[in-house]
Amino acid sequence: MLFRQITHDDLGCASYLVGDTKAGVACVVDPKLAIEEYLAVSRYMGVRIEHILETHNHADHVSGHGRLAAATGATIHVHRLAAPEYDHEPFDDGWELALGSVVVRALHTPGHRPEHTAFALTDTARGPEPWAVLTGDSLFVGDVARPDLAVDKEEGARDMHRSLRELLALPAMCEVWPGHLGGSLCGGPAMDMKISSTIAFELAHNALVAEDDPEAFVAQAISALAPQPPNFQAIVALNRGPLHTGRPPLEPLTPRQVAAEQAAGALVIDVRTDLQFDDAHIPGAICNPAVRAGFGTKLAWVADRDRDVILVGRDDEDAKAAAALSAAVGIARIGGYLAGGMTSWREDQRPTASVRRVDVATLHAQGGGAQILDVRERREWDAGHIAGAVHMPYHDIAGVPDGLDPNQPIAAICASGQRSAVAASLLLRAGATQVLHVAGGGVGTWPEPLTATPAPEHVPGPA
Template sequence: MIFRQLTHDDLGCASYLIGDDDAGVAAVVDPRLDIDEYLRLARYLGVRIEHVIETHTHADHVSGHGRLVAATGATIHIHRDAAPAYDHEPIDEGWELRLGALAVRALHTPGHRPEHTAFTLTDTGRSDEPWAVLTGDSLFVGDIARPDLAVDREEGARGIFRSLRGALLPLPDTVEVWPGHLGGSMCGGPGMDLKICSTIGFERATQDLLGIADEDAFVERALAGLGPQPPNFRAIVELNRGPLLREPLDAHPLTPRQVRAAAADGALVVDVRTGFQFDEAHVPGAVNITIRRAGFGSKLAWIAQPGQPLVFAGRDDETALQAAGLAAAVGVREVAGYLSGGMTAWRDERLPVERVARIDVPGLHERWRAGDGVQVLDVRERAEWEAGHIPGSVHMPYHDVRGVPAGIDPARPVAVVCGSGQRSAVATGLLRRGGVREPLHVVDGGVPAWARAGWPIATGGA
């Protein structure tokens, strides 16, 4: 039997290659957009990819089902409630697929989306009982899926409650749980673990939500921890509904002169180097989202505006092309190109650059205590802000910065703080584009470091 989990670390997605090497047949479950690894594994293992199975129409990333169909001729299987605009075999509760000795059986588990389906796996050469369940976006390791990406959020939460109680939790304790997402995905909550798998018994015993037998109480708890919805989830759903995307995104190399002209015409230059490199020197008007940390695609989806072309600037061509691939994975396809040769090429032509001043948390505290006029902008999410923030600071999540936030004087220095320095790196560029004269990037920590030092913290919405 073949069972391989493949993860997309930037988005926290998990997909699976399953099959039987004796029978020479395999299926891919919830494929990511980049299909090269599935094809490589299939060649290595000597199997044909004849089936693509989707647990649901994804809302956080673009599926690779179209590219797999083009490459292999595979048949796509998805629950009939998805009603996609591409050729597929509609499936229902109880549908079964035999891949040699591996039996795949559908469990309809609506909630995250109405068509959502989990799949049990049985190695019939060893047992008649399932050994694993591919839970997709229903049950995660340490958490459950968010219920607000397709239907009314309360309706979705009630659907998840019934799916968990009626289909997944009745499975034997020993059945392994292999989810569609790991920690860091926007499809779950803060309890999601980076651990790649679990068991039904362990999750039933350790997840507080799974111990709530009352549906109303479950719904209240499930909705209390919801974060902001992914900004382009509807657009991603429509891409995944079809027609099939069969070709990769084509990003073109641009000379520094072409990048400068594109920026003057309204393109957004996204610098994918580290925050330190960006602060030291960057293309004027650029925004920094480092590709060296997880979450690049999610952050990009927040700030990319519909119809606005993007230009990627990296340390070299390789990192810029990698950024273009991650952009395509979250449905951001309006890419004008990338700075050929990276920032080295820009500097070689002696073109103008901008810089961002950096300040660490102790340095910010000194200026704040001295009352020297520095303003503090907290760019974390609302729940983080309410749990504790620097007194007198202004709040606006980094992804909502589109100009000068209310309460900020653009002529005075603005220290931009988050939890670590990553989101503040994005926000400093957005503030500069919005007209703030002197944004200061708070690095080497953020509000948690301030609190650990014992300095004043305010709570609530004030």
């Protein structure tokens, strides 16, 4: 039996290549947009990719089913309720696909979305019972999927509870291989970075899975929902719509062209490290390091799908890699990249801006010398925050937040320094004149006790 987990680490997505090397046939479950690894592994293992299976219409990333079907001639299969516009073979609960001695069985598991389906895997050469289940966006390691991306959240949670009962009926030793790892917006805060688990382990250690009472499960499942993935409705539309078999061209731009595109309204995204950005960057650019996990998610929060994006890297390869990550979240209007990277901008003697970096100890030692903006999510703020700080999640910053003086120092802080890097650049872009990027730590290392009193809910202003 051939079994490979292939991940998209930036988005925390997991896909699977499953097949039989003796029969020379395989399928791919939930392919990511970059299909080269599936082609390379299948070629190396001597199998043909003849089938593509989708657990559901994904809401957080663009599927590679179109590109993979074009490259291999494989048939795409998805549950009947998905109702996509592309050519496919629909299936229902209980449908089976034979790949040599390997049998893939569909388990309709609504909750995350109505069409959601898990796939039980049986290696008939070894035994009749499923040895693994690809749970997609239903059961995760340590958590369950969010229920609010297609239906009312309470209705979705009730469906999720029923679906989990079906999954728990699988053999205790059955391995659990999820569609997402820790860091994905499709799960909750308890989702683990571990790549797999078992039915028995999740039943014993996953609090939501072990909850038998449906109403108690619903209450817990919806109590700590994170903000919905940015552009999720547009991404679902892309995944349901006509097949996309290629990628848009990526044009190199001179510094003069970048400046002209920015003046015409293009959004400049600097994908270098936050340290390089803080040192010098194009004025008005947004910091979003592509070397850090979550680049695509952050980009989808701050970018407009109907507006050109210009990428600035350390060099051309930096920008090209970031363009591939951008496409995975449906940000396809890449107007080009700065040829030669930031070095060419500086060689052209064009203006630059910078951000002052401080650590938590330095910020604390300043006492009242800076206004503090906490840019974490609301549930993190409620759990504990610095007394006197102002709260606004980084992705809601469309101007200088109320309660802050744009002409006085503003320190952007998060949990580690990654989100605060994005926030600091957004504050500069909004007109703040003295922005501090708190790096190398965050709220959790503040020397004084944190305040856990919930603040009033912030209502974002117009973008």
